Every structure is written in C-alpha cells, then in structure tokens.
Amino acid sequence: MPTNPRARFGPVQRALAIAAGAILAVGVVPASAAPAPAETGVTDKQIVLGSTLPLTGIASAGYKDLAPAAKAYFDYVNANGGVNGRSIVLKYYDDEYNPAKTPIETRKLINADKIFAMFQALGTPTHSTVVRDLNRRQIPDLFVNTGYSGFDNAATYPMTFPLFPSYVVEAKAMAYFIQNTPDLASKTRCLFYQAGEFGDDSRRGFADAGMTFATTTSYASGQQLVSLAPQVAKLKAANCQLVVFFGVTSATARLLGDSARGAFAPTWLVTSVGADYDSLVAAGVPAALINGVNSPSFLPPANDAADPYVAKFKAILSQYGKDVPFNNFTLSAMNAAYLATQAMALTGPNLTRAGLVTTLNTKASQLKSAGLTPLVYSKSSHQGYTGYYLGRYDAAGNLVRQTDFVVTATNGPGVAAKSTYRRPAAPAKLLP
Numbered sequence: 001m002p003t004n005p006r007a008r009f010g011p012v013q014r015a016l017a018i019a020a021g022a023i024l025a026v027g028v029v030p031a032s033a034a035p036a037p038a039e040t041g042v043t044d045k046q047i048v049l050g051s052t053l054p055l056t057g058i059a060s061a062g063y064k065d066l067a068p069a070a071k072a073y074f075d076y077v078n079a080n081g082g083v084n085g086r087s088i089v090l091k092y093y094d095d096e097y098n099p100a101k102t103p104i105e106t107r108k109l110i111n112a113d114k115i116f117a118m119f120q121a122l123g124t125p126t127h128s129t130v131v132r133d134l135n136r137r138q139i140p141d142l143f144v145n146t147g148y149s150g151f152d153n154a155a156t157y158p159m160t161f162p163l164f165p166s167y168v169v170e171a172k173a174m175a176y177f178i179q180n181t182p183d184l185a186s187k188t189r190c191l192f193y194q195a196g197e198f199g200d201d202s203r204r205g206f207a208d209a210g211m212t213f214a215t216t217t218s219y220a221s222g223q224q225l226v227s228l229a230p231q232v233a234k235l236k237a238a239n240c241q242l243v244v245f246f247g248v249t250s251a252t253a254r255l256l257g258d259s260a261r262g263a264f265a266p267t268w269l270v271t272s273v274g275a276d277y278d279s280l281v282a283a284g285v286p287a288a289l290i291n292g293v294n295s296p297s298f299l300p301p302a303n304d305a306a307d308p309y310v311a312k313f314k315a316i317l318s319q320y321g322k323d324v325p326f327n328n329f330t331l332s333a334m335n336a337a338y339l340a341t342q343a344m345a346l347t348g349p350n351l352t353r354a355g356l357v358t359t360l361n362t363k364a365s366q367l368k369s370a371g372l373t374p375l376v377y378s379k380s381s382h383q384g385y386t387g388y389y390l391g392r393y394d395a396a397g398n399l400v401r402q403t404d405f406v407v408t409a410t411n412g413p414g415v416a417a418k419s420t421y422r423r424p425a426a427p428a429k430l431l432p
Contacts, residue, residue: 041116042351046087047344049074050109052102053122053145055094058222061249062279062329063122066145067092069330070120072321073313073337079320080431083341084349091115095126102126103133110139117142117356120163120336124148124197135159140356142343143336143384147273148197149204149411154382159353161360161377163336163384165298167198167246167271171205172409172416173296173388174244174269178211181390181402184294187267190240191216192231192255194247202246202271209415214238224251228258236264246271253283260289269294272388277397278302278327291395294402296388298373301399302331308426309335309370316430328399335370338430342367345432373406374421383411387419 041048051067054060067090074088082088091113093105102123109115117140121127124146134141135157143163144151147170151162165173178184191206191213193199199218206213215238217231228251235243243266245255252274259265275295281287300307302314313334314326324330346363347355364377373387387408391399409416 039116039352041114042086044086046089047083047351048089048091048113048115049117049119049142049340050106050113050115051090051092051119051121052095052105052109052126053092053120054097055092057094057096057098058225058250059097059123059248061253061283062276062327063145063249065324065327065330066120066122066333068321068324069317069333070337072317072319072324073334074341075320076316077341077431080429083344083432084351086351088341088344090119095123097123097126099125099129102129106130106134110137115139116351116353117340119143119340120145120333122146124150127151131157131160138353140353142340145336147201149201150197152381152383152411154378154380157382159357161382161384163339164273164332165373165385165387166205166383166411167201168205168208168411169386169409169416170271170296170388171202171246172209172414173390173407175206175209175211176407176416176418177294177296177390177403178242178244178269184242184267184269187241188214188239189242189244190214190235190238190266192235192243192245192247193218194251195220198246202244205409208413213244214240219247219251221248224248224254228254229262231255232258232262232264235266236262240266242267242269244269245274247274249274249276249279250283253280253285256280256285256289256293260286267292267294271295272297272328275393276328277393277399278325279329281397287395287397290393290397293393295391295393295399297328297391297399298385298388298406299328299332299335299370300372301391301401302326302328303398307370309430312426312430313338313370331370339367339369339375342432368424368427370423370426372421372423373408373419386410387416387421 078087095101122145141160147164147167149166149168195218347359376383387406390402407416408419
C-alpha cells in the first residue's frame with residue numbers, strides 16, 4: 001500500500017522508475033496527437049479492464065488475491081448475461097509494488113490489451129507513476145486500491161475514482177473512537193506509521209482532529225522484511241499503552257512478532273489495510289497475538305455470515321474462484337467489481353469512457369454495495385467511501401463491531417462525526 005517512493009528507493013531504482021516512465025511516454029502515441037476512440041476496449045461481445053498489483057514481492061501478502069477475486073465476480077456476471085450483453089475481461093499484471101515496473105505493465109494494458117478502463121490498480125507510489133498519463137489519455141481509472149487522499153482531486157484527475165475512505169478520514173475516525181471509547185481514551189497513546197504519503201495522511205487526519213501522541217515513530221517500506229525491533233524498543237521505552245499503527249499487512253505481522261519477542265504488549269489500533277486476520281495468520285502471526293487488535297472498517301467483516309452481501313459474495317467466490325481465499329481483502333475486491341459492473345450497466349448499451357465518468361459523477365447514489373458508509377462521487381469530489389465503524393478481533397479471528405454506527409469525515413479540514421447512514425438492502429443476486 002501507499003508509501004513515499006523517495007523513502008523506499010535508492011538512486012538506481014529511481015532512475016529505473018524515470019526510465020520506465022519514459023518508455024510509457026515514448027511507447028504510446030501522445031493523446032494530444034491521436035486520441036484513442038472513446039470505445040477502446042469495448043466490442044459487441046466484451047469489455048476489457050486492466051489492473052496492476054503486487055502478485056509477488058514485499059506487499060503481496062493479501063493483495064495478490066485481489067484481482068483473482070474481482071475476476072471471479074466478473075465471471076459470475078458473465079455467466080448471467082454480462083453487462084448489456086457484453087462479457088467483462090479483466091487483465092492484470094504483477095508490478096511487485098515497484099514504481100519502476102508499474103508504467104511498463106500499464107503500457108501493456110493500454111497498447112497490447114487495449115483496455116477500456118483501469119480497475120483497482122494498487123498502491124500510492126506505483127499508481128502515482130501513471131495516474132497523470134491515464135487522465136491525459138482520458139482512460140477511466142476506477143476504484144484505485146489505496147487510501148491516499150491525493151487521488152481525490154476531481155479537477156486534476158477527472159478520470160480517477162478512489163474507493164476506500166482515505167487515510168486522512170481513517171485517522172479522523174480513529175481519533176473519534178479513541179476519544180469516545182473509555183478503555184482507549186484512558187491509555188497513553190503513541191503513533192507508528194509507514195513513512196511517505198501513507199503516514200503523512202494519517203498525521204494530517206490526527207492533527208485535524210486535535211489528537212496528540214506521547215511519541216511517534218516510523219518505518220520505511222521494506223524495513224519490515226528485516227526488523228522493526230528498534231521502533232518497538234522506542235514505543236516500549238515511552239510506556240505506550242495504546243499504539244496506533246498505519247502500515248501494510250507484512251509490517252503489521254512483523255510488528256506483532258517483534259513486540260511479542262520484546263515483551264511489549266500494548267493495546268493495538270491498526271489501520272484497516274493492515275489488519276486482515278487471515279492474511280496475518282498466513283504471514284505466520286499466531287492467532288493469540290491478533291486477539292484484541294482493534295481496527296476500523298467500512299465493510300462488514302468477511303466472517304459475518306448473516307450479512308447478505310457477505311454471504312452472496314462468499315458463495316460466488318466459492319463457485320468462480322475456488323482457489324481464492326475469502327477474507328476482508330477479497331470481499332473488498334469483489335465489492336469493487338460489483339460497483340464497476342453497475343456503473344457500466346447504468347451507462348447503457350452505448351458504453352463509452354466519457355459516458356462512464358458521467359455516470360459515476362451523477363448517479364453514484366444509485367449504486368448498491370456492501371459498504372456501510374456513504375459513497376460520494378460528483379463532478380467536484382471523488383472521495384469514495386466516507387467513514388468507518390470500530391471493530392475488534394476476538395479469539396476466533398472474528399472482527400466484532402464495537403460500534404453499531406459509523407463516523408464519517410471529508411478529506412478537507414474538520415473532524416469525524418457520527419452518521420445516521422443506513423445501507424440499502426442487498427439485491428438477491430448482486431447483479432447489475
């Protein structure tokens with residue numbers, strides 16, 4: 001997930017990233033000289049979408065299953081008539097969460113696969129290398145898989161639609177929950193974050209909420225592969241009783257393990273993108289260390305069998321993606337695929353790029369989803385989901401809701417506030 005490429009990559013890798021960007025620019029005819037037709041990627045029989053994500057590498061834990069899960073939902077739609085008679089094809093490539101590779105893989109999607117739109121491309125440093133070019137070429141950039149607030153800029157990125165509540169919003173929500181949950185409010189709190197945009201967004205959200213910490217520390221993306229023991233020692237020395245953590249899943253796994261080895265056992269409040277139970281267990285974290293971890297979420301827990309969206313998505317994945325695990329990450333990916341399918345269907349049989357963007361800007365209120373918070377898209381704001389509830393993992397790995405309400409906020413100044421939003425009922429088949 002998001003990080004500052006300058007923090008992670010050395011001079012050689014930065015040079016590779018610049019070179020890769022040049023390859024993309026040279027390899028494709030500039031849009032100003034020969035704009036692609038709006039119907040690129042659409043035929044009478046199919047719609048082609050594309051994505052980049054880490055199928056391998058340091059950030060692959062959990063995230064490698066996202067595109068296969070989305071594809072399973074698209075396959076389900078195709079088996080039920082498609083979108084206005086067209087099947088959805090999802091092409092995706094491994095960029096290893098490396099900004100040097102993302103432009104190269106995106107070039108394949110644009111030039112070779114002739115995609116209609118990008119879908120759920122993952123990561124702030126990676127997607128930052130291509131987002132301007134996608135917008136220049138007027139390629140819809142759907143539901144970017146990161147909470148970086150900078151992509152919510154409808155003026156600069158009119159084709160880009162984030163989906164997750166931003167890390168700014170998540171920090172504001174965490175501040176609300178800390179202030180209004182007695183067993184959290186009474187503890188000495190500390191902040192630990194991934195350096196770069198990820199951490200910058202979290203710090204801005206906490207500052208907007210007026211929340212301070214006894215101490216703060218950070219790590220550079222990739223450091224979690226070696227050790228986070230120095231940061232753990234700093235937190236322990238500061239007598240931190242509540243540690244708020246903004247990091248990717250592999251870093252959460254390392255943090256919990258290094259803390260246990262260092263006899264440091266505070267209360268944890270972990271960002272939603274780094275707290276998936278199944279992914280942490282798969283990374284080798286003992287279940288006992290996850291028990292009691294707090295984490296916000298904007299979706300129902302993947303283990304909530306009573307939720308109609310969860311139950312249907314799980315059934316779809318079991319049929320169309322049998323080797324893909326069903327967890328909070330893959331639920332999120334399938335939910336994004338459901339939203340994309342509805343938006344394309346609403347645009348009508350004459351599917352164009354411009355038409356899809358207009359649909360999202362004007363008809364977002366008609367889109368149903370598993371999301372438990374409002375979804376905001378308009379010509380002036382591409383915020384996406386707007387809030388969170390507070391959850392806590394129990395001994396069985398269930399994320400148990402601690403609040404029966406959500407709090408919402410914007411990416412601008414201000415604090416989170418309790419919302420009265422209620423999600424629309426789930427359609428029986430979850431088809432557009």
